[in-house]
Amino acid sequence: MARPRSISDERVLAAAGAVIAEVGPGFTLAQVAAEAGISVGTAAQRFGSKSGLLQALSIAVTQDTVDRMRAAGTGVDGLRAALVAVYDGLGDAEAAANNLGQLGVDIGDPVLRKLLGEHFTAVEAEIRYLITGCTAELPGAPGPVRAARTLLDVVNGVALDWSIRPRGRLVDRLEQDIDAVLVGWRREREG
Numbered sequence: 001m002a003r004p005r006s007i008s009d010e011r012v013l014a015a016a017g018a019v020i021a022e023v024g025p026g027f028t029l030a031q032v033a034a035e036a037g038i039s040v041g042t043a044a045q046r047f048g049s050k051s052g053l054l055q056a057l058s059i060a061v062t063q064d065t066v067d068r069m070r071a072a073g074t075g076v077d078g079l080r081a082a083l084v085a086v087y088d089g090l091g092d093a094e095a096a097a098n099n100l101g102q103l104g105v106d107i108g109d110p111v112l113r114k115l116l117g118e119h120f121t122a123v124e125a126e127i128r129y130l131i132t133g134c135t136a137e138l139p140g141a142p143g144p145v146r147a148a149r150t151l152l153d154v155v156n157g158v159a160l161d162w163s164i165r166p167r168g169r170l171v172d173r174l175e176q177d178i179d180a181v182l183v184g185w186r187r188e189r190e191g
Contacts, residue, residue, distance in 0.1 A: 012036045012043060013060045016053055021091050024098035025105040029053065054106065058115040062122050069126045076137045076182060079130040083151055084174045086123055087159045093166035100163050124148050141185035154181055 015036035019027045029050055033043040047053040065086060072081035090096045106112035128148035131141065141147045158177050162170050 007036055007038050007042075009046060009056070010060070012038065012046065012053075013057050016057050017061075020102050021095035021098050024101040051109065051111070054102075054109075054112055055115060058106070058112060058119065062115075062119040065119070066122050066126055069123070069130075072130075074130065075134050076186075079127070079134055079151075080175070080178055080182065082126060082130055083155050083178050084171060086152075086155050087174060088171050090159060090163070090170055093163055096159065096163035096166075096170065100160065120152065124152050127151050138182065138185040140187045140189050147185070151178070151181065154178060 012032065016027075016032045019031045019035050023031060027050075029043045029047075030040050032053065033040045036043070043053070047056055068085040069082040072078045072085055090099060103116070106116055125148075128144045131138070131144045131147045131151075135141065135144070138147075142150070154177055155174060158174050159170070162173050167173070
């Protein structure tokens with residue numbers, strides 16, 4: 001009979017996220033195992049490799065992001081909160097830079113790049129759903145497809161820029177730049 005797991009996969013994935021935020025893409029399974037309080041062998045057995053761990057982490061992050069976006073509410077306020085939720089857990093500038101460093105590595109791996117594409121597709125679909133629910137409040141917005149893509153571009157750009165040139169808090173910067181777009185979209189289109 002197999003021994004029951006005392007440490008959940010979710011705890012190991014949370015440990016991986018914490019180690020990546022602290023160390024960046026050069027992290028090891030040993031560091032993740034130490035953070036999670038398990039042996040390296042247990043980590044390797046569960047995920048197979050560093051790549052397997054990153055794949056599982058990508059899937060978990062996508063689901064968590066979508067869940068947090070869905071919990072943000074509806075209308076323009078819900079849309080705004082959902083957009084902030086995409087990156088509000090990025091941490092301080094160093095953690096953000098380390099996460100973005102890992103993103104660069106992920107883009108170079110075909111399997112991880114595909115998972116990133118699925119992540120951004122899922123996030124964009126949530127934004128599109130929220131936009132569709134508040135078109136009356138945003139009469140100057142383009143159609144839902146372009147509006148969702150534009151807002152995703154804004155939050156992605158803010159996260160990248162802020163991690164390189166941090167000024168103030170990331171959440172404040174996200175809110176300011178999202179508001180700059182939404183204020184314009186609240187106005188009626190001209191002619």
